[in-house]
Amino acid sequence: MFVSRLLDFQKTKYARFMNHRVPANKRYQPTEYEHAANCATHAFWIIPSILGSSNLYFLSDDDWETISAWIYGFGLCGLFVVSTIFHTISWKKRHLRMVEHCLHMFDRMVIYFFIAASYAPWLNLRELGPWAAHMRWIVWIMASVGTIYVFFFHERYKLVELLCYVVMGFFPALVILSMPNTDGILELMTGGVFYCFGMVFFKSDGRIPFAHAIWHLFVAFGAGTHYYAIWRYLYQPNTLESKVSK
Numbered sequence: 001m002f003v004s005r006l007l008d009f010q011k012t013k014y015a016r017f018m019n020h021r022v023p024a025n026k027r028y029q030p031t032e033y034e035h036a037a038n039c040a041t042h043a044f045w046i047i048p049s050i051l052g053s054s055n056l057y058f059l060s061d062d063d064w065e066t067i068s069a070w071i072y073g074f075g076l077c078g079l080f081v082v083s084t085i086f087h088t089i090s091w092k093k094r095h096l097r098m099v100e101h102c103l104h105m106f107d108r109m110v111i112y113f114f115i116a117a118s119y120a121p122w123l124n125l126r127e128l129g130p131w132a133a134h135m136r137w138i139v140w141i142m143a144s145v146g147t148i149y150v151f152f153f154h155e156r157y158k159l160v161e162l163l164c165y166v167v168m169g170f171f172p173a174l175v176i177l178s179m180p181n182t183d184g185i186l187e188l189m190t191g192g193v194f195y196c197f198g199m200v201f202f203k204s205d206g207r208i209p210f211a212h213a214i215w216h217l218f219v220a221f222g223a224g225t226h227y228y229a230i231w232r233y234l235y236q237p238n239t240l241e242s243k244v245s246k
């Protein structure tokens with residue numbers, strides 16, 4: 001509560017950039033400024049994520065690397081593309097209620113697959129213990145369960161939704177932390193910290209101007225840090241020895 005009071009901009013001159021908070025069962029309505037920022041902050045990353053994913057694809061020198069580059073690239077680009085489409089429709093075509101509602105669900109579902117896809121290169125390309133190796137498929141089960149949850153309970157229990165993302169985000173990290181090869185752990189944790197800080201803004205609509213756009217930026221920083229780690233430790237030629245012997 002102290003934090004929320006500290007972050008209350010409603011009585012400042014910046015309040016014109018945002019609307020009032022809404023009750024838990026309603027959806028926050030961004031201002032025009034916020035709508036524009038929400039679109040821009042994810043649209044900007046679409047091309048870099050396509051280029052970055054292609055780069056991993058071209059650096060791949062075996063089947064598993066290629067598959068992992070596709071999965072990861074699909075998750076990374078998908079996140080920014082879906083988010084940009086959703087925010088654009090939500091801004092300009094709000095009257096298309098059903099479309100907007102479905103896209104909002106889709107935007108939330110993609111996050112689960114994005115998290116699974118972010119872990120995929122580590123789980124697929126690094127040596128893991130016999131138990132830890134099961135995480136390779138468990139992450140996809142978790143993403144599917146999250147998706148089903150969104151389908152049935154979208155926006156119904158917002159705190160549960162947030163908790164699901166936190167579990168999905170951190171549970172596979174237990175396996176990553178137990179990898180014999182620890183290269184890249186620091187970058188992975190740094191990315192995780194970005195996401196965690198971002199969540200403060202994710203929950204601050206109507207309390208901080210541009211809160212959702214700031215959340216988007218934290219997501220981009222987290223994703224960028226994770227991309228760097230994947231590129232450097234899993235796809236650069238000098239890390240060949242750290243891969244699973246196939």
Ligand SMILES: [Zn+2]
Nearest residue numbers: 038083212216
């Ligand atoms: Zn968004």
